[in-house]
Amino acid sequence: MTSLRPEDVRIDQIVESSCTCFGVDEFFPGLDPAAVAGDMSATGPEGETAHLEYAFRSHLVRDGQRTILVDGCVGNGKHRMRPAFDDLATPWLDRLHATGVRPEDVDYVVITHLHADHVGWATTLVDGRWVPTFPNARYLLHRDELEYWYSDVGAAALLRTGDYLADSVTPLLDHGLVDRFDSEFTLGDAVRIIPMIGHTPGHTCVEVTAGDERLFLAGDAFHHPIQIRRPELGTRYCVDPAQAAESRRRILAYVSETGALLAPAHFVGTGTGRVHAVGDGYRFTPVTTAPAAPGRV
Template identity: 40%
Template sequence: MTTTPSWTVGDITVHRIDETPLPPATGPWLLPGATPGLVAEQDWLHPHFADADGALRLDSHTFACIVGDLRVLVDTGIGNGKVRANPAWHDLRTDYLETLTAAGFPPESVDLVILTHLHADHVGWNTRNVDGAWVTTFPRARYLVSRTEREFWAAYDMDEAREQMFRDSVLPVEEAGLLDLVDVPAEGLTVTPGLRLLPTPGHTPGHVAVELADHGATAFITGDCVHHPVQFSHPAIGACVDIDPEASERTRRALLASLAGTDTLVLGTHFAPPTAGSVVTHDGTYRLSPVPAGPHSPTSPDGPSKGRIGN
């Protein structure tokens, strides 16, 4: 039986849909403040999230779950066959859709795609190439994005690489009438019972994170408000592509303070396996206490599986 790494949140099962590990050069480029010496000082990062020499481990994956009657995908990764300036993202050939289908979420079954923000490694599988044209991958889904996010990029002076990303991965969804812009207030936006969007600005102005809640259990999908667990110990470390670094740090500090000591399961969109954990205080800041995934039976397109993870 095919299984995917999964966690349970009440009766919601969250599946990690793997796309590709990111190369070692990603860490120094993306998080230049996370120097090898600084990373190596955090023993808890090894062996899961960093190598012994302080090299960061980062992944590209997305998350799929069923909330109520909705089959939900959070972010869509890098995508196949896309022209990208970043060589780690350029013209990929992964089995992402096969992995998604094996988890019980064939593309035609997805009802809702939540885009935490409009960066190339989060929107790529919005579309796929069919006979030379970029068409929506999830034809019956509504694609949700913050209105603030879309309007920011509409007014932004984009370079050719970003223009290309919009042409192949965002505009086709808009032209198909499937992109919904939503206003996300400070207290968050409930999309459906058990699923809430939370504003987490800084990386981009309209960035949102996703909260899942069921039967008293809660999970938080980060998007890019946190890229790597080293930022738990050093919240001031930002990404080189943060639009507003100061806002990004404020968001991270407030988020970590709100999660520390709770049972909320944090699921990192770029965290290497084990990907998830709880936030605990550590040496005056925080660390991620890993919660390993368990194998879970595929979720039937006709309804959620009744199996439970075994961890």
């Protein structure tokens, strides 16, 4: 757990787990594993298929007036087809408590998109039923995201993962806790919700502003640092690879021009860094420790 503490806004990373559970050839079909050999989070013994190391994290944002959780990782005790996600028992909830926040303290849950590793902690099992983990929160979801995953096309895609909508999203709808949006908006002065579609039809990013600093929570717009050097590189799991690449280019131009910290959901280490324009491309420089000076993210 890493805390970033500016003067009037606090951001905590809540890391659920990490794994080397995705092969390069699975995640980036046709990509030569040697292409990622020099990037962080590329692993694998010599002579074996290279695997990518990913972290799974949420971000907790407090602006003095509201408490906002961005994404909910995989969750505990949920049946998933991928072994690395199946029936987990992680201390994610204990790590939330360690920040001084209880589930009932959360005002908003922003779900960047409806993939299994972003919605799990939206619900927990109580007396045999999946119920909302954050009973006083409004769960914010892009309208197109809901419509897609509850369509026949979305349902077919669930076959490879297990039906995580049934245990992690439908209970939220049944309790009337979901607010839909379809365009950019703000929560107070510090938090901006920004649709950045492509990876999924309603994929969303979150920008947090504290003084002169910005932190751009990029969700799954980027999965691996190679996509910063090669923003055209999509994954097997992008619904619209061309649009996802355009969203990456927009983000890279923005964070490099503004100096915002970039924090994708799955980068390892601190998961956060600066993006610098280099020639006609970009370079990502991870922050090695989380800054904690007043007024800075």
